[in-house]
Amino acid sequence: MRQFQCDYIAGCHPDLLAALVRSNAEEVPGYGMDHFCEKARELIRTAAGAAQADVFFFTGGTLTNRTLISAALRPGQTALAASSGHIAAHETGAIEATGFKVTELPSNDGKVSGEDLLATVLSYETSAEQFLLAKPALLYISYPTETGSLYTREELQAISRICREHGLLLYIDGARLAYGLAAADVTLAEIASLCDALMIGGTKCGALDAEALLIMNDSLKEGFLSQQHLRGALISKGRLAGVQFAELFRDGTGDFYRSLGERAVRDAQRLRAAFIKAGITPDGSSPTNQQFVRISAAKLAHLNRNFRCEPCGKAADGRELVRYCTAWSTKPEAVEELLAAIGETEALP
Known part of the structure; x- marks a missing residue:
């Protein structure tokens, strides 16, 4: 058959497996405080053109989404997402389980349109009863989307502009980012420059079970490691993710990825x-x-x-x-x- x-039906790319075997006997500190993780962070920052980004490693996409979004929101706030978006349709209510509402926007071939985003934000901003409503504070999109579609460069720029003008955080889920980068001329650096946080997927893109989260927005960085640990998402043997991502981004360009x-x-x-x-x-x-x-x-x-x-x-x-x-x-x-x-x-x- x-x-x-x-x-994600196979293990990992042979180059990553070989790197794990080569590094296996070396003893290093835990929790991502090792030189493998630090090397991976530097390579990812270079490839993403995000020298000031903080980089954290996770073992799965839902856990990454749950940790980032629940750490970013405050009581009374809501995350916006397409009705077909992963956090809205495929995460067993993981975000809601942390006490935050996911407000669904129309899915246009898997995408959120700038028009629908702006209409939703303005509806809240012009309401005389804001105290009755959850405040839109973060937009979640994925690249590629759940339906395999891609935002154009212009669509990403428009969405980013609306978020910044209205004080929303923009989080991009790149669980399948390697396939998105391969299918369009939008670069990793462009994507990173337009959002506040970005997941670079590994599990579906050649790694065993590793994702990297880039945080560009300084307001999200402080105490995030503690937030990751609080949610059971901090990897004790962080080296395993570090070794894999150092190999995926081995030349600092992201070309191999x-x-x-x-x-x-x-x-x-x-x-x-x-x-x-x-x-x-x-x-x-x-x-x-x-x-x-x-x-x-x-x-x-x-x-x-x-x-x-x-x-x-x-x-x-x-x-x-x-x-x-x-x-x-x-x-x-x-x-x-x-x-x-x-x-x-x-x-x-």
């Missing part, structure tokens, strides 16, 4: 073209490694014989909605086999 249901997404993006776009040719309709505009499609039961049954995808419910037209996901680890022969199988569905209803 070929696996196309997600982008971005390259891990390049073939996955190319493969996903080949699948997208094959789906269209076979009468299987893409759902959304994804230029990245996730492809959501509306597919008939007969065609899906044929593909399910040898290829595993992620069921996503029923599409509005009654067909099945599923996700096929490529990754840095996807084998070329698996892609070729899936392409051939998709072609075989052309004759099926």
Whole structure:
């Protein structure tokens, strides 16, 4: 059975595994106070063009989101997110469990529009009953989005400008950032310059189970390590994340990290073209490694014989909605086999 249901089905890139083995016997301090983590921090800062950023390491995306957002907000404040956003739809109420509301905005192909953001903020600012409302204080977006779409440079700039003009923090979840960087000409440095905090995903981008959180906004930095520990998110053997991220950003440019997404993006776009040719309709505009499609039961049954995808419910037209996901680890022969199988569905209803 070929696996196309997600982008974290393999362990880690061989280069990262080799680095972990090489460093395994060395004894270093815990909690990220080691030279591996410090090297990784410097390499990430260089690649992101964020010399003054604080960098923290986590073991998963939901834990990163929960820690950053709950530490950033104050009682009576709310985080804004697209209705399809990870914190709104796929985190089991993790943010709400910390006592903060997630206010959902319309999802436009997975994205929050500047118009909807501004309307929401102005609605609060012009209300005569602000004391009855949760104050918008942080906007959460992801790059790529949950549907695989990407914000354009202009969209990111507009959102960043609105947040800064109205006093909102902008947090970008980059759990799949390598695929986003591989699919567009927006750079890591540009993204980092537009937000207050940025997660650089490792788990879905070649690492075992590591994420890096960059905090650019000084108001979020003070005491954050304590906030991380308070929420059970501080890694005692922080070196494990440090070794992996030092390898992912080994040249200080981020080129290796971005390259891990390049073939996955190319493969996903080949699948997208094959789906269209076979009468299987893409759902959304994804230029990245996730492809959501509306597919008939007969065609899906044929593909399910040898290829595993992620069921996503029923599409509005009654067909099945599923996700096929490529990754840095996807084998070329698996892609070729899936392409051939998709072609075989052309004759099926």
